[in-house]
Amino acid sequence: MLFDSFLYSFELRTGCFVLSVLHMLFIILSLHVPMITDFVMGSWIPVFVAIERLLEFLFTILLTYGVFQRNRKLMLIWQMLVPLMILFNVAYYFYLSFVVNNLKVLFILVLSLYLITYSLMIVNSYYDELGYLEDYMKDIAYIQTHTLKKSSTSVTKTRKSDDERVVKITESAAT
Numbered sequence: 001m002l003f004d005s006f007l008y009s010f011e012l013r014t015g016c017f018v019l020s021v022l023h024m025l026f027i028i029l030s031l032h033v034p035m036i037t038d039f040v041m042g043s044w045i046p047v048f049v050a051i052e053r054l055l056e057f058l059f060t061i062l063l064t065y066g067v068f069q070r071n072r073k074l075m076l077i078w079q080m081l082v083p084l085m086i087l088f089n090v091a092y093y094f095y096l097s098f099v100v101n102n103l104k105v106l107f108i109l110v111l112s113l114y115l116i117t118y119s120l121m122i123v124n125s126y127y128d129e130l131g132y133l134e135d136y137m138k139d140i141a142y143i144q145t146h147t148l149k150k151s152s153t154s155v156t157k158t159r160k161s162d163d164e165r166v167v168k169i170t171e172s173a174a175t
């Protein structure tokens with residue numbers, strides 16, 4: 001587990017919620033960048049970027065729902081797709097930095113990479129924490145079932161011995 005808490009004072013689950021909301025806001029705010037720069041040039045890149053941003057938004061909604069429901073599978077899907085999003089964002093923002101020649105684009109690149117990387121580390125830590133909790137709960141259930149089986153077998157043994165005593169007493173009383 002990389003982190004025990006979010007910003008050293010909040011739970012990891014809260015951190016996952018906050019970072020997923022920030023990620024969604026960043027996606028919404030970054031949608032205007034390809035529209036301004038590339039529609040003038042008339043290329044197919046803004047359409048591809050808009051589709052990627054919408055898919056990224058949907059996957060972030062899946063992450064938020066997975067954190068809310070404590071569903072590790074939905075969180076794993078997001079964790080597996082984040083490296084692809086990082087590669088695409090790096091390539092696209094470097095392309096924009098050459099086309100636009102603006103320092104703001106590189107600042108957005110660094111900010112987005114930091115946010116995505118930190119989000120990935122927090123989500124991975126919470127994913128591990130849920131795994132530890134699931135294993136712990138399975139261990140407790142296993143222990144409880146085996147202690148119940150042992151106690152139920154000891155109860156049946158005492159009942160059999162009591163029944164045998166009753167049978168012996170009734171046999172001796174009958175003779």
